[in-house]
Amino acid sequence: MKYEAVIGLEVHAQLLTGSKLFCGCSTKFGSEPNTQVCPVCLGMPGVLPVLNRKAVEFAVKMALAVGCRINPRSVFARKNYFYPDLPKGYQISQYSEPLAEHGHLDIDVDNTTKKIGITRVHMEEDAGKLLHGEGPEDANYSFVDLNRTGVPLIEIVSEPDMRTSDEAQAYLKALRDILVYLEICSGNMEEGSFRCDANVSIRPIGAEKLGTKAELKNMNSFKFVKEAIDYEIQRQIDVVDGGGKVVQETRLFDSARGVTASMRSKEEAHDYRYFPEPDLLPLIVEDRLVDKLRNEMPELPRAKRERFAGEYGIPEYDAGVLTASRALADYYEATVKATGEPKVSSNWVMGEVLRLLKEGSGDVKDCPVSPQSLAGLIKAVKDGVVSGKTAKEVFEEMYRTSQPAEEIIKAKGLVQISNEDELARIIDDIIKANPDNLERYRAGKTQLLGFFVGEAMKATKGKANPQVINKLLKEKLG
Amino acid sequence: MPITKKDVLHVADLARLALTDTEIDLYTGQLQRILSYVEKLSELDTKGIEPTTYTVPLMTVFREDETRPSLPREEALGNAPEEEKGCFKVPKIIE
Numbered sequence: 001m002k003y004e005a006v007i008g009l010e011v012h013a014q015l016l017t018g019s020k021l022f023c024g025c026s027t028k029f030g031s032e033p034n035t036q037v038c039p040v041c042l043g044m045p046g047v048l049p050v051l052n053r054k055a056v057e058f059a060v061k062m063a064l065a066v067g068c069r070i071n072p073r074s075v076f077a078r079k080n081y082f083y084p085d086l087p088k089g090y091q092i093s094q095y096s097e098p099l100a101e102h103g104h105l106d107i108d109v110d111n112t113t114k115k116i117g118i119t120r121v122h123m124e125e126d127a128g129k130l131l132h133g134e135g136p137e138d139a140n141y142s143f144v145d146l147n148r149t150g151v152p153l154i155e156i157v158s159e160p161d162m163r164t165s166d167e168a169q170a171y172l173k174a175l176r177d178i179l180v181y182l183e184i185c186s187g188n189m190e191e192g193s194f195r196c197d198a199n200v201s202i203r204p205i206g207a208e209k210l211g212t213k214a215e216l217k218n219m220n221s222f223k224f225v226k227e228a229i230d231y232e233i234q235r236q237i238d239v240v241d242g243g244g245k246v247v248q249e250t251r252l253f254d255s256a257r258g259v260t261a262s263m264r265s266k267e268e269a270h271d272y273r274y275f276p277e278p279d280l281l282p283l284i285v286e287d288r289l290v291d292k293l294r295n296e297m298p299e300l301p302r303a304k305r306e307r308f309a310g311e312y313g314i315p316e317y318d319a320g321v322l323t324a325s326r327a328l329a330d331y332y333e334a335t336v337k338a339t340g341e342p343k344v345s346s347n348w349v350m351g352e353v354l355r356l357l358k359e360g361s362g363d364v365k366d367c368p369v370s371p372q373s374l375a376g377l378i379k380a381v382k383d384g385v386v387s388g389k390t391a392k393e394v395f396e397e398m399y400r401t402s403q404p405a406e407e408i409i410k411a412k413g414l415v416q417i418s419n420e421d422e423l424a425r426i427i428d429d430i431i432k433a434n435p436d437n438l439e440r441y442r443a444g445k446t447q448l449l450g451f452f453v454g455e456a457m458k459a460t461k462g463k464a465n466p467q468v469i470n471k472l473l474k475e476k477l478g
Numbered sequence: 479m480p481i482t483k484k485d486v487l488h489v490a491d492l493a494r495l496a497l498t499d500t501e502i503d504l505y506t507g508q509l510q511r512i513l514s515y516v517e518k519l520s521e522l523d524t525k526g527i528e529p530t531t532y533t534v535p536l537m538t539v540f541r542e543d544e545t546r547p548s549l550p551r552e553e554a555l556g557n558a559p560e561e562e563k564g565c566f567k568v569p570k571i572i573e
Contacts, residue, residue, distance in 0.1 A: 018545050033564040038548050050541040053543065141568065142571045143562065146566070273492070281539060
């Protein structure tokens with residue numbers, strides 16, 4: 001039988017606030033264990049949570065970016081379960097009345113656009129981190145670090161609208177790009193700032209009814225998400241084809257072995273007994289705030305990509321690369337503004353700029369060459385001051401020293417020789433020195449043009465203007 | 479809705495409580511009596527009335543996103559039965 005997979009994703013994104021969701025502890029990553037905790041996030045008796053305004057604004061921004069309807073009134077709820085990463089014995093989340101609902105996200109896979117429904121965006125607090133003992137002495141223990149407890153999260157739940165791991169990956173990437181563009185989440189999967197759980201089931205093609213799903217966890221890169229989903233789809237097909245039944249369970253992805261395995265946890269009772277959080281008042285998001293945030297919304301990745309392709313007439317591939325981050329897109333646009341040359345600027349930014357950046361942090365914010373400087377170099381090439389090849393050397397020097405192109409070109413004597421009289425003299429010398437080759441050229445071996453060009457370049461240390469050289473050689477050899 | 483022994487065992491399990499047989503009987507009876515008492519509310523006709531989750535006429539209270547000093551670690555770990563490596567030490571979670 002032929003099957004199709006049905007995939008829905010739950011994404012948790014850590015919001016880039018300075019303090020936690022309900023208390024003033026810092027959210028800094030990588031600090032010493034249990035140094036960013038206080039009575040509120042430790043769940044001491046008698047404390048009260050107070051909601052972080054910025055976290056709400058960030059959550060509303062994301063909800064708007066994925067076309068959700070913002071509920072004017074939402075309610076925090078307690079999700080009760082016992083686990084050592086949760087000192088209060090419950091997680092403050094949202095349940096029956098979430099912040100926002102009914103959104104969607106367009107993704108592009110295989111040159112087609114597909115709309116993925118977004119069920120809801122809600123706010124919740126993160127839990128702590130557990131380190132499991134591995135040595136012989138502490139094999140029977142886990143160690144709890146509560147620094148992350150109470151860090152603001154948004155959970156973005158999709159409809160089960162994806163059918164392949166490629167679609168799931170495209171959806172995740174699109175979500176992450178938006179979060180990063182909005183500057184509300186670092187999007188770092190390795191650090192766990194952007195996490196994904198996948199609900200995967202299969203059904204015979206054409207069937208309406210959903211199959212039993214497995215929930216996949218522990219996939220901390222885009223690659224692993226794809227691998228885990230592909231593995232799980234095949235596993236379920238094998239189970240069903242073998243006459244078995246898929247059981248509803250949580251499965252952990254083991255990236256070393258490339259497989260998913262049933263999670264045997266002591267926490268198995270999924271009976272969360274949600275109820276409204278009595279310590280927090282309902283969250284009212286006024287239209288005024290929504291309008292304000294809507295107005296502050298930056299241009300989002302997809303819109304920017306489409307505008308770049310349209311407005312600048314550059315290939316879609318270029319537009320995709322150049323809009324990978326807001327900073328890079330801004331860099332490119334500033335370069336175009338200064339040069340008036342969209343395609344040439346695109347080649348420079350995608351080529352030399354990104355190449356050198358990748359040797360360092362990869363962040364265009366660290367680029368020692370400003371768009372205006374780069375424009376100066378592009379203009380020098382256009383005006384014939386330096387050749388395209390020399391320009392690359394000049395750029396490396398600019399990158400290293402932060403000096404403007406003109407100064408480097410002057411100081412290193414790299415100015416291109418375009419003077420016809422000067423080049424004609426050089427060519428005459430070369431022709432005189434190579435009578436054999438001249439004869440063979442005239443006898444029809446026109447490939448020898450390359451030889452003469454090479455000699456001219458050698459004689460000028462690469463500074464001769466190739467167009468002028470070509471023109472002169474054709475005249476004189478012909 | 480009558481409370482059964484099974485309900486009590488389920489709730490005890492969720493709360494990580496180990497109950498003796500005597501306690502199970504005791505709590506089954508007590509919980510039953512509490513619920514029957516509250517059940518009285520069902521006599522009221524609440525058709526068309528919004529559920530009252532909050533009784534105070536207040537809405538959203540925010541704090542600004544400002545950090546404040548956290549507890550010194552010794553204090554944070556002060557009540558922990560066991561600690562090691564600056565962490566709370568607990569019985570192993572994953573089997």
